[in-house]
Amino acid sequence: MEKEGLGLEITELRLGLPGRDVAEKMMKKRAFTEMIMTSSGSSSDQCESGVVSSGGDVEKVNDSPAAKSQVVGWPPVCSYRRKNSCKDASTTKVGLGYVKVSMDGVPYLRKMDLGSSQGYDDLAFALDKLFGIRGIGVAFKDGDNCEYVTIYEDKDGDWMLAGDVPWGMFIESCKRLRIMKRSDATGFGLQPRGVDE
């Protein structure tokens, strides 16, 4: 569904519980800026949130698969705090090799040395070992067979799907890694390689 010339592909979703008039009113007024995904939770209780932006102002929000549903200015955390909690210290030199790795469902992060891996296969193995779970790294080889998707934050602060670029380019730009459940990334066209969107 399109909205007034923004030219972005969007999915209409509602705020709040089904039947809430307010949410519907809000949907009618605003333009949507990006795709969102349902929060991980019970499938029967789909907590959907709408994405809103005011007027023509398109908030520069992460429009990658990693971005959770985001309403402009919500949650009300001041922008300074947002910048400093989301990023992994711009002073962290990528060349050093150690990057933070987070995994959905695990309350603590790990750090690993990218420099010690020779390629995506190595990385896959190392990630599996780090979290004691098999199958994290399978995603690099076989697009849609595994339970997890590995994404990384690049130098520009964008979240990218790991495995697209050559290894050398990857380790140069990777600032941190995140392993998320494939089910959280539904609807983002994560097709097996070679299939067009």
Add this chain to the structure above:
Amino acid sequence: MNYFPDEVVEHVFDFVTSHKDRNAISLVCKSWYKIERYSRQKVFIGNCYATNPERLLRRFPCLKSLTLKGKPHFADFNLVPHEWGGFVLPWIEALARSRVGLEELRLKRMVVTDESLELLSRSFVNFKSLVLVSCEGFTTDGLASIAANCRHLRDLDLQENEIDDHRGQWLSCFPDTCTTLVTLNFACLEGETNLVALERLVARSPNLKSLKLNRAVPLDALARLMSCAPQMVDLGVGSYENDPDSESYLKLQAAIKKCTLLRSLSGFLEAAPHCLSAFHPICHNLTSLNLSYAAEIHGSHLIKLIQHCKKLQRLWILDSIGDKGLEVVASTCKELQELRVFPSDLLGGGNTAVTEEGLVAISAGCPKLHSILYFCQQMTNAALVTVAKNCPNFIRFRLCILEPNKPDHVTSQPLDEGFGAIVKACKSLRRLSLSGLLTDQVFLYIGMYANQLEMLSIAFAGDTDKGMLYVLNGCKKMKKLEIRDSPFGDTALLADVSKYETMRSLWMSSCEVTLSGCKGLAEKAPWLNVEIINETDNNRMEENGHEGRQKVDKLYLYRTVVGTRMDAPPFVWIL
């Protein structure tokens, strides 16, 4: 009636320091007004556009300290475009021209340029104290002017500003003769820091009580700094990663033990949690702990640290502490007065977030709690009722349930009754922020019970204009009302225009107010600035016709004695 000479009255007034009280004094009679205005040294202006520098100087020619606030609060959340306004330069220029003996300048949400800082540094011989909170527009070059030119600088306190770091040598611009520093806070600077210049500066500042470092100050530098500043009261640690066996860590441990006056700890912007134990020896003295930027400190290391902090009055933390962690806080920190729990993961799953259980535990364990900011995943009416019963002394109660419109997760009811219990029990409540699923009912309660309420933040709440009307009619002391994404429209906006004279400001964004409603308001109240902020072309708004029935995206109105401001950018339309 005045039996005393003016000097005596003035001397009595010297004991009255709060702005509210001094404002009240000045209203008693002409004579008191005159005496008060000549003796007023500290002036607070909550909205820089409510007046202008000329009027300020006419009334308070002897002022020494000025506090100014610029952008509306929701600017913090990117709801106000950057160029909206709040420029400090005209103020500094006017103050400089008037030769007033300015000693202290405190700014919040204002646009500060290097030019303003340079002018400030050169114009006031006795300038002592600069506090900038959530400001933007300047670089480290501006800081260099302050460092170089303010001979008697006591405080340079930069809190959460957006500063363009030119990685210059601003720290080395403090002359060797500068020994008067008491506060130095540059935690928000992103770039490298000249460690040698910093260490020399700290070493020659015997009065330095508050030092907050940025990321670029590593642990070994911290060790050296603390060794030469055992008088430290308030410390913000920068980078805290190191091998715990190294020499600098041992040196740090020794230095920390000597800092017996340390009462406040913050920072840990990058941290190796197992090194926290170095701070355990002084934790029993701490009254303030801010770990809200310390994403890497959680779990057992965090708990161990907190267990040592029995005298804590203020705690700012991330929600990674979890409900269990909050239970530890509740059983350890019996002196706790202020708690802020921030969301740690703004992008992802939030699995370790806190729930209503943590809040209830805190309310039960900390009887002195009066201020809370709590970001959580879920809430229930029952929990809020319990919290209200446990803590009837709340002054500030700000609850943010991360998902908009979320109801009581047990009963699926709106949270009206829960917040209603809070406002009913907390008779001193001055500030309230609402969230979750809320109907007009909650506003009925607020209007009925929240007699002392001065600031109210509303988002995704209410059903009809009645909601807003309950608040406007009921809360006699309301000063700042900010509303977003709620179905309040022209009827509520226009019901009582005179109400806005008693308020500092009203913000409404993504509500139901229309252009004609706003125009009507502006006509009835020429003493208000009614601003429409539209990132899209304002002209198009006019041309589109619909006779003003189209909705206004962002409305910001405030009382003013100086009329329309001249510095508004094109996308701000002042009616």
